[in-house]
Amino acid sequence: MRDDSVNPHLTILYRGPLSSCDYDCPYCPFAKRRDSPERLRRDRAALERFTAWTAECGHPVSVLFTPWGEGLVRSWYRGTMVELSRLPHVRRVAIQTNLSGRTGWLAEADLDTLALWVTYHPGQVTHERFLARCRELHALGVRFSVGVVGLPEHLQAARRLRADLPPEVYLWVNAAEGHLYTDEEAAPWAALDPLFHHSRTPHRSAGLPCRTGESVVSVDGDGTVRRCHFVPEVLGNLYDGSFRQALRPRGCPLAVCDCHIGYVHLEPTGLYDVFAGGVLERIPHVSLSGW
Numbered sequence: 001m002r003d004d005s006v007n008p009h010l011t012i013l014y015r016g017p018l019s020s021c022d023y024d025c026p027y028c029p030f031a032k033r034r035d036s037p038e039r040l041r042r043d044r045a046a047l048e049r050f051t052a053w054t055a056e057c058g059h060p061v062s063v064l065f066t067p068w069g070e071g072l073v074r075s076w077y078r079g080t081m082v083e084l085s086r087l088p089h090v091r092r093v094a095i096q097t098n099l100s101g102r103t104g105w106l107a108e109a110d111l112d113t114l115a116l117w118v119t120y121h122p123g124q125v126t127h128e129r130f131l132a133r134c135r136e137l138h139a140l141g142v143r144f145s146v147g148v149v150g151l152p153e154h155l156q157a158a159r160r161l162r163a164d165l166p167p168e169v170y171l172w173v174n175a176a177e178g179h180l181y182t183d184e185e186a187a188p189w190a191a192l193d194p195l196f197h198h199s200r201t202p203h204r205s206a207g208l209p210c211r212t213g214e215s216v217v218s219v220d221g222d223g224t225v226r227r228c229h230f231v232p233e234v235l236g237n238l239y240d241g242s243f244r245q246a247l248r249p250r251g252c253p254l255a256v257c258d259c260h261i262g263y264v265h266l267e268p269t270g271l272y273d274v275f276a277g278g279v280l281e282r283i284p285h286v287s288l289s290g291w
């Protein structure tokens with residue numbers, strides 16, 4: 001029987017040196033950026049080191065890869081996803097992806113553990129091509145959510161996608177960065193994503209309890225551990241184990257938290273209940289009316 005008090009479960013948000021993408025989204029600093037061969041080598045070596053640590057860590061773990069760019073076009077991310085999904089102490093391994101790559105490799109993975117956080121970027125891929133990829137995932141039995149950035153020019157594409165996706169696939173909407181939505185502007189997005197209100201306005205988080213720094217950590221390619229991707233203070237290193245003595249409950253030191261990969265862990269949001277079983281891949285645990 002599992003005893004999490006002796007071997008506590010740790011959630012890790014991993015982001016290595018990779019910072020390149022095959023897409024060219026106008027709202028992204030990584031659009032069409034290329035990594036040098038040296039940077040790609042470093043990214044691969046860092047990911048392999050992280051994968052080896054995770055395989056041997058000796059306690060339950062869940063991992064979300066949040067690359068700056070697209071990871072699944074690189075063989076080492078696909079290999080890591082497959083390898084970690086098959087380990088009994090890995091409860092979830094997920095990655096944020098634009099789904100531009102092929103899906104056949106997923107057949108090798110344990111699909112009870114692997115999941116995908118998929119973002120649709122209208123303007124970079126046709127509706128038909130993106131929908132076909134989503135249908136491939138669905139046919140394979142892959143757990144995935146699909147989302148869009150809530151820019152006005154995406155609305156028609158998002159509506160069309162919602163209409164054509166299998167009804168049980170959750171479509172989320174991220175508020176566009178720096179965009180304040182009037183009630184009138186928010187309404188069509190909330191009609192697509194019943195949880196849009198969580199993204200619409202940044203969460204006031206100062207001093208509030210957040211699971212990061214206790215049961216959730218952010219790790220970079222050198223193994224530097226921080227509580228989350230947004231707070232720069234270093235807690236220690238993954239590979240020398242020094243981070244462990246720093247893990248404890250702590251309030252958020254920032255004024256606001258406006259990214260789902262952060263505020264989902266902010267306790268007063270109650271989002272662990274909403275996304276129970278699908279926190280990392282952003283899949284609500286019950287079907288919400290309206291999608």
Ligand code: SF4
Nearest residue numbers: 021023025028031069
């Ligand atoms: S797919 Fe993602 S990482 Fe790539 S350019 Fe678009 S927003 Fe940036």
Ligand code: SF4
Nearest residue numbers: 205210228252257262
């Ligand atoms: S609320 Fe957000 S910014 Fe604050 S500690 Fe948690 S994840 Fe980090």
